[in-house]
Amino acid sequence: MLKTERLSFSYNSSYIFTFPDILLDQGEDLLILGDSGVGKTTLIQILSGLLSPQSGFVEMHGTRFQNLSSKSLDQFRGSHIGMVFQQSHFVRNLSVLDNLLLSLYLSNKLQDKKRAIHLLQEVGLSDKLNNMPDELSQGEQQRAAIATALIKKPDLILADEPTSSLDDNNCQKIITLLKEQASLTNAKLIIITHDQRLKDQFNTSIEL
Amino acid sequence: MNINRLSWINIIRNPFNTMLSLLLMAFGVGVISLLLLLNKSVEEKLQRNLNGIDMVIGAKGSPLQLILSSIYHIDNPTGNILLEEVNKIKSNPMIESTIPLSFGDSYRGFRIVGTTHAYPKLFQVNFQAGKLWNKSMEVVIGSDIAEDCQLKMGSTFYSSHGLIEGGKIHNEHAFKVVGILDISNTVIDQLILTSSESISKVHNHKKDSNHTHEGVVGSCSDDHSDMITVMLVKFRSPVGFMSLPRQINENTNLQAAVPAFEINRLISLLGLGVRSINMIAFFIIIVSGLSIFISLYNSLKRRRYELALMRVHGATRFQLVKLVFQEGMLISILGLFLGILFSRLILYVISLFIHHNYSFYSIQLGLIKEELWLFPIALFVGFIASLIPIIQAYFINIPKTLSNV
Numbered sequence: 001m002l003k004t005e006r007l008s009f010s011y012n013s014s015y016i017f018t019f020p021d022i023l024l025d026q027g028e029d030l031l032i033l034g035d036s037g038v039g040k041t042t043l044i045q046i047l048s049g050l051l052s053p054q055s056g057f058v059e060m061h062g063t064r065f066q067n068l069s070s071k072s073l074d075q076f077r078g079s080h081i082g083m084v085f086q087q088s089h090f091v092r093n094l095s096v097l098d099n100l101l102l103s104l105y106l107s108n109k110l111q112d113k114k115r116a117i118h119l120l121q122e123v124g125l126s127d128k129l130n131n132m133p134d135e136l137s138q139g140e141q142q143r144a145a146i147a148t149a150l151i152k153k154p155d156l157i158l159a160d161e162p163t164s165s166l167d168d169n170n171c172q173k174i175i176t177l178l179k180e181q182a183s184l185t186n187a188k189l190i191i192i193t194h195d196q197r198l199k200d201q202f203n204t205s206i207e208l
Numbered sequence: 209m210n211i212n213r214l215s216w217i218n219i220i221r222n223p224f225n226t227m228l229s230l231l232l233m234a235f236g237v238g239v240i241s242l243l244l245l246l247n248k249s250v251e252e253k254l255q256r257n258l259n260g261i262d263m264v265i266g267a268k269g270s271p272l273q274l275i276l277s278s279i280y281h282i283d284n285p286t287g288n289i290l291l292e293e294v295n296k297i298k299s300n301p302m303i304e305s306t307i308p309l310s311f312g313d314s315y316r317g318f319r320i321v322g323t324t325h326a327y328p329k330l331f332q333v334n335f336q337a338g339k340l341w342n343k344s345m346e347v348v349i350g351s352d353i354a355e356d357c358q359l360k361m362g363s364t365f366y367s368s369h370g371l372i373e374g375g376k377i378h379n380e381h382a383f384k385v386v387g388i389l390d391i392s393n394t395v396i397d398q399l400i401l402t403s404s405e406s407i408s409k410v411h412n413h414k415k416d417s418n419h420t421h422e423g424v425v426g427s428c429s430d431d432h433s434d435m436i437t438v439m440l441v442k443f444r445s446p447v448g449f450m451s452l453p454r455q456i457n458e459n460t461n462l463q464a465a466v467p468a469f470e471i472n473r474l475i476s477l478l479g480l481g482v483r484s485i486n487m488i489a490f491f492i493i494i495v496s497g498l499s500i501f502i503s504l505y506n507s508l509k510r511r512r513y514e515l516a517l518m519r520v521h522g523a524t525r526f527q528l529v530k531l532v533f534q535e536g537m538l539i540s541i542l543g544l545f546l547g548i549l550f551s552r553l554i555l556y557v558i559s560l561f562i563h564h565n566y567s568f569y570s571i572q573l574g575l576i577k578e579e580l581w582l583f584p585i586a587l588f589v590g591f592i593a594s595l596i597p598i599i600q601a602y603f604i605n606i607p608k609t610l611s612n613v
Contacts, residue, residue, distance in 0.1 A: 050610070078521055078522010083520050089514065089517050093218050
């Protein structure tokens with residue numbers, strides 16, 4: 001489903017990031033571990049098509065990102081990839097529920113309000129549907145962000161340091177939630193992090 | 209949820225910035241629109257009273273004063289003229305018809321005008337009650353006077369000397385109301401009309417009492433039987449405009465003035481003031497554009513991550529451009545309509561206060577042609593103000609924005 005080969009990227013000529021090849025098929029979720037500065041964020045942006053690699057390619061469902069126009073790539077990403085970031089961000093003027101609906105709208109999917117409410121209930125935010133994102137605690141925000149990424153039923157969830165700013169308790173909850181929801185929607189999960197707490201939670205991991 | 213709704217939500221969730229931009233735009237538009245409406249209303253009023261009067265003949269003096277006093281009845285007359293002298297001109301083949309006016313007296317501030325039946329016919333006004341005068345000392349009154357002075361059919365009153373209240377009362381002869389005119393929205397609403405003989409009668413009587421006429425510029429000369437104040441002239445063809453006024457001004461002791469020309473001169477003088485206020489108002493519109501720009505720019509700076517996030521969710525560049533553009537345009541369009549609404553409201557309030565003083569009875573609350581210019585101007589200002597934020601939204605660097613948080 002997802003395949004990368006010989007990926008490399010450099011911000012300047014003095015240092016070039018090179019990344020191991022990834023092959024994600026019917027297999028399991030993938031944990032990519034790495035310390036600060038090894039290009040974790042760069043890799044996740046290449047995997048999501050936000051950044052083009054200097055060499056090599058990313059291929060998903062048989063489509064190579066570099067063959068897509070910028071507009072098609074936006075739409076491809078919108079409908080197939082859900083992203084979760086270390087700092088969860090929202091459209092601040094919209095309620096949590098409306099953020100989910102906007103995500104559906106932007107990926108050209110049916111704005112199924114019932115399903116959005118159901119998903120928010122599942123991530124434990126049933127009483128925060130109409131709250132503004134600013135009014136949520138950090139753990140709640142992270143859960144809402146996961147719901148926003150998952151609502152459009154992506155085939156791939158890319159999570160960039162989803163747990164680093166959370167305490168152990170919340171960290172565990174978020175990982176469990178991510179794994180649960182990913183398997184529920186039949187999505188593959190890739191987590192990129194320096195958070196060693198996650199090491200034992202995944203069978204497959206790559207060290208950068 | 210869609211882009212249109214999000215634009216709207218972004219605007220109303222940011223009330224202070226929005227209000228500032230909105231009010232500035234509304235204020236600029238409102239001032240211009242108000243000026244245009246007032247200008248039009250005054251011009252219309254001036255033009256309406258002009259119907260059928262091509263030239264005015266009166267005593268020497270300021271031509272504008274002659275016009276203002278004889279057509280609009282808002283200035284003192286330049287003096288009286290000998291009927292005999294005007295009659296010489298009357299026979300000129302270029303002249304189709306003439307109407308004599310004699311005035312100088314008033315009743316409670318309303319002018320009494322001695323004339324012929326042709327004068328009220330100029331205004332094509334109907335009667336509320338009664339009919340035109342037949343005998344001397346019978347009067348027909350305008351609608352405002354009937355209302356203000358509580359005069360009815362058959363009421364009688366004495367005129368007072370001079371055109372303002374407080375002159376000496378001519379208490380030898382009483383006028384009697386035989387007709388009340390309908391509202392015509394012209395100057396005739398505020399006039400008391402009678403025959404020329406009535407005016408002579410009141411004043412000739414006075415001659416015996418050795419009365420002096422201080423205060424009013426020559427409005428009552430001693431022998432009134434063969435004097436009038438002005439003569440209104442209608443030409444047979446436009447050729448009259450070319451030669452007759454000059455002929456009269458050069459060869460006689462009379463003064464001839466062309467109302468259309470004098471009024472254009474007056475309007476262009478007024479226009480100077482209107483233009484400078486217009487400039488100020490345009491400046492306000494530009495400042496409102498600046499305010500829209502600053503508020504968009506600032507909110508975009510705070511929302512950079514938000515826009516990047518929307519791109520991650522699958523938004524195209526065009527959708528972000530649309531979002532930002534709509535926010536700018538919505539504010540300008542709302543401001544535009546608010547401004548146009550304001551000007552109507554203010555005009556309406558003004559009209560309530562100055563109903564009787566002069567010229568705004570017939571306010572036009574619909575859009576006037578000149579105002580249509582405000583639409584492209586407001587839209588253009590909104591567009592220019594959104595331009596830089598649009599470019600920023602279009603070229604937003606998603607990876608950089610996302611990793612810079």
